[in-house]
Amino acid sequence: MIDDRPIIVTGASRGIGLELVRQLLATGQTVVGVSRHPPDHPETEGFRFVACDLSKPTQLPTLIDTLNALAPRGLINNAAIQTELDLVTSAPVDLVKSVVADVFVDLVAPLCLSYGLLATIATAPKGFVCNVNSGLALAPKVAAPAYCAAKAGLGNTTIALRGRARAWPNVLVSEAFLPLVDTEMTAGRGRGKIDAKVAAAAILNGLNGGKSEMWIGKARILRLINRLAPGVARHLLLGSVPASFD
Numbered sequence: 001m002i003d004d005r006p007i008i009v010t011g012a013s014r015g016i017g018l019e020l021v022r023q024l025l026a027t028g029q030t031v032v033g034v035s036r037h038p039p040d041h042p043e044t045e046g047f048r049f050v051a052c053d054l055s056k057p058t059q060l061p062t063l064i065d066t067l068n069a070l071a072p073r074g075l076i077n078n079a080a081i082q083t084e085l086d087l088v089t090s091a092p093v094d095l096v097k098s099v100v101a102d103v104f105v106d107l108v109a110p111l112c113l114s115y116g117l118l119a120t121i122a123t124a125p126k127g128f129v130c131n132v133n134s135g136l137a138l139a140p141k142v143a144a145p146a147y148c149a150a151k152a153g154l155g156n157t158t159i160a161l162r163g164r165a166r167a168w169p170n171v172l173v174s175e176a177f178l179p180l181v182d183t184e185m186t187a188g189r190g191r192g193k194i195d196a197k198v199a200a201a202a203i204l205n206g207l208n209g210g211k212s213e214m215w216i217g218k219a220r221i222l223r224l225i226n227r228l229a230p231g232v233a234r235h236l237l238l239g240s241v242p243a244s245f246d
């Protein structure tokens with residue numbers, strides 16, 4: 001995967017994104033990280049940070065121009081938020097704010113970045129766009145309807161982008177479906193989480209192998225269940241209404 005042209009990783013400040021940055025830099029690949037805050041570690045050679053709040057659509061055109069000027073060869077749309085909020089009992093202002101933020105960061109921003117950077121990425125001999133998705137794209141959970149809707153939409157976006165990118169056989173449009181990963185997003189909930197290092201390595205291995213779809217860990221089992229019995233998959237993921245919502 002090593003190339004002079006950088007790979008962009010959104011959500012680079014922590015979690016899986018930070019692991020992607022570290023592992024790419026370790027191979028000698030140059031990386032551009034995008035998030036609101038820079039990663040904790042001091043900037044290493046080959047790393048450049050671009051600050052952007054992906055929930056703010058007004059910031060996206062400038063971001064696309066800035067990133068195109070860096071001539072990237074790859075884009076990993078990794079940044080996301082998952083707001084667990086009882087939309088039934090929330091004040092309307094909080095309800096709308098949280099749903100809009102989830103949909104903008106998790107769907108609108110990756111969609112805009114993919115299409116806005118595609119023509120530049122296509123000028124690289126081995127260009128790629130990779131959307132980081134979740135098993136929750138297949139079936140939603142009660143506690144985070146906006147996140148699940150955005151991830152389902154992201155899956156749809158990946159298919160459309162793949163169709164648009166057909167003109168460039170050198171461009172891989174890829175999607176990684178992750179199981180529960182031990183990061184700030186899942187702090188204090190869930191069991192059997194995989195390490196962020198493992199998740200990042202699986203994504204990069206898949207990209208190195210030219211995979212257009214990656215079903216990682218338990219996400220693979222969920223996909224199988226969803227194929228055989230979608231009702232069972234829905235039941236498994238829906239879960240119950242969290243006690244904190246009562």
Ligand SMILES: NC(=O)c1ccc[n+]([C@@H]2O[C@H](COP(=O)([O-])OP(=O)(O)OC[C@H]3O[C@@H](n4cnc5c(N)ncnc54)[C@H](OP(=O)(O)O)[C@@H]3O)[C@@H](O)[C@H]2O)c1
Pocket residue numbers: 010011012013014015016017034035036037038052053054055056077078079080081105132133134135177178179180181182183184185186
């Ligand atoms: N953790 C899991 O169990 C799990 C499971 C399936 C899929 N995934 C997917 O894996 C990806 C990474 O998740 P993670 O668990 O590593 O999450 P995380 O630890 O919460 O990190 C999220 C990253 O997104 C960035 N971000 C959040 N809001 C942003 C905004 N408004 N503008 C710009 N950047 C923003 C954060 O940086 P700043 O706060 O500095 O902006 C941070 O770098 C996501 O796409 C997620 O849906 C995670």
